[in-house]
Amino acid sequence: MIEFTNVTKRYGRKSTKIIAIDDVSLSVSQPGIYCLLGRNGAGKTTLMKLMAGHIAATKGQITVDNSSVSTSRMPEGVNYIESGAIQFNIKVAELIKAAADLQDGFDMEFAEKMLTMFRLDMKKNFKQLSFGMKTMLTTIIALANQSKIILLDEPTLGFDAIMRDQFNTLLLESYNTHPRIIIVSTHLIDEIAKITERLIIIDNGGILLEAEINEVDERAYTLSGMVNLVLPLLDDLNCIGKTTMGSVMAAHIFDRRIVPPEGVAVNRLSLQDFFIQIVGGQNNA
Amino acid sequence: MRKSLVVAKINLQNIKLAYIITAITMLVIVIQDIVMIILEKAGVFRNPPGNMTVSFGNYLFLAVILGAIFIPAWNFRRIMNLGGKRRDFFLGCAATYVIMTAAVSLICVILFYTYDRLMVSLLYRGGTLDIMYWFGWINNGVIVAFIQQFAFLLLLAVAIHTLWAVQDKWYGWCADIAIVAIISVFTPIAPLRAALVWFFNLIIFHPNAFVQITACMILAAAIYSLNMAILARKAI
Structure with a gap:
């Protein structure tokens, strides 16, 4: 369970201070695929990085499973992956092996199945992959992790229409295998709507709306x-x-x-x- | 513990640039030595009898220094992106430097007794300049010299790692300035210079090998423990 209580995150010095997250209170408790929507610069990445303990909040409290989150106390059960995440320039097979060695309960069977489905060449080095394929590989590494909370930041960036469709399949497959909280930030709203259950809209660093997709459809x-x-x-x-x-x-x-x-x-x-x-x-x- | 060794393995496999630069440097030295031997044999050139050279193995220190720069600069974020944790990185890097410096120290000892000896007989008749020799460690026997060299290299590696890990922070720059200030201010002032001499005597020249090794290990552990606080504040 993720709990934000009056969380504020500011960047920069006094004269050039940017408020990325402004006094946000938020609670995500039920397993499901959540869609985090917001314009560029709305605060989506900052919100996700705060959840993962990758950056520290300026004010307020963040807890995951009732344990306080900070950069010194990264929550064990949270895995955050950003689009264009840099990886070691080694073979795809070696990257998967390294991830499996680093993570407890890494689902190798799922990872291999997805690598085959998306025709990712295991012998290619990371830098030899296209931008979309790099993102797909990083997403597979994240989803094969059995963490209770998965945060995917713009995972479909650089994907063509077919890859986006495949990504949705991947996400559903992962969720069906390991039901948990999966938060996906994206700009491709209608596509993610097919698989997502809940919507969180963020704007100017504040939560504008938190609702079920069905509720939005209805209202x-x-x-x-x-x-x-x-x-x-x-x-x-x-x-x-x-x-x-x-x-x-x-x-x-x-x-x-x-x-x-x-x-x-x-x-x-x-x-x-x-x-x-x-x-x-x-x-x- | 298992994950620390995984991080160490990943680190050692992914500092290829450090290995390449070191390998190129050493290859250039070998080529230079071969050319000089050929020229000497052909009578074109004669190396002066007292001519000395840097021990071939000591060029491997370059790999340790560059590795200690590249690991905090490049590998931290990549290991996090593979699902690693800060604690694994902290322990893994410590294991990396222990393995790396032990290996380099061992190879240095082997090269000192093989390649260097060969070069002394063929080319550099004045001998080779090796830190085990310069610092007098070899007088304690080859095994103790290996341990003294390992302890010193470990201290060097963790000091560079720690300094590099804070270069994106204001206190990293302060640390740089402090080091430069200590050396430049301490050197001209006799009592302060004596403190510097005492410090270098302790970690390098101490006649008692046990004291030198213990001092290096304690200092290395103390400096490396700062990384816990540095990593805790590091944004990804």
Whole structure:
């Protein structure tokens, strides 16, 4: 279980101080695949590195399984892997062997199965792999680890469409083999939505939303119609963004479902559009 | 313990640049020696009778020095990315330096009695300059000299490792300045110079081999233990 209590992380000196994480409280307890969404610079990587004890919090407390986390006390059960993680330039087979030797309970069978599935050449040196393949290898190393918490930072960066699909298979296969907390940060929202159960949206260093994907599917929708019909409906609803073109308005809602009056259509709001609206919706409002 | 040895194995396998630079240096020395022997045999050139050279084995110290730079600079993050822990890295690096310095010290002793002897008979008739010889360790017998050399190299390796591990921090720069300041300030001032002399006598020239070995080992352990605090603060 991961617990953040009023955690703040600042970078830099006084004059150039950047607040990457601002007074965040968060609790992740149930096993599942979690999707961490946020714009570039929103604080996703910092949040994950704090969870893994790779960096120290400026303020607040982080615990994993009730044990305090810091750089001097890296939690045993957490494995954080970033996209483009540097590895020793040795053969793929040797890297897998080294990881297996370094980690307790490394699932070699799973790793070998995945290496075959993704056609990773065991005889190639790490630097001879494409960027996508490097990331895939690093992800396999992370997922073969039987840690209770796996943190994958932008794992699909540099993947083509087929590799992204394969990655989702890999993630599901791993989760089915070892159910645990897997947090994936990504920008490819709709693709990860197929396999993820819970969504955490971060913006400007703060948690904007933490919800089940089903809940977002249920509560996020668009009302469209003439302005004079749509506008009165918004008084009782949580409108996260709206677009007006002439006399027609599209209002994006994250709230209870309503039965719209005649002349107003209810359309599904894709996860990507929901994210755009909730993070940048105020620009359209 | 098993993971520490895994880290040591990974470290020793992944400082290839240190091995390459050392190998190239030693290869150049061998080529130079061969060319000079050929020229001497051909009568083109005659090495002066008192001419000396650095012991061939002592070039291996380059591998220890470069290894102690590359391991904290390159290997730490890569080992973490393979799922290693800071504690494994800390213990693993200690094992790395023990294995490495013991091996280098042993090879140095072997080369001192083989390659160096050969070169003395063929080319450098004035003898070779070996630290076991310079520092008087060889007077204690070859086995004790090997241990004295090992202890000194271990101290050197962990000191470089520790200093390199803090170079990205302000206190690393302070440590650099402090070392330079101690040497430059202590040398001209007689009482302080005496302290420096005492220190170097203790870790290098002490007539009692046991004292020199113990001093080197205790100092190496003390310096290396600083890495616990350094690693605890190190961001990945």
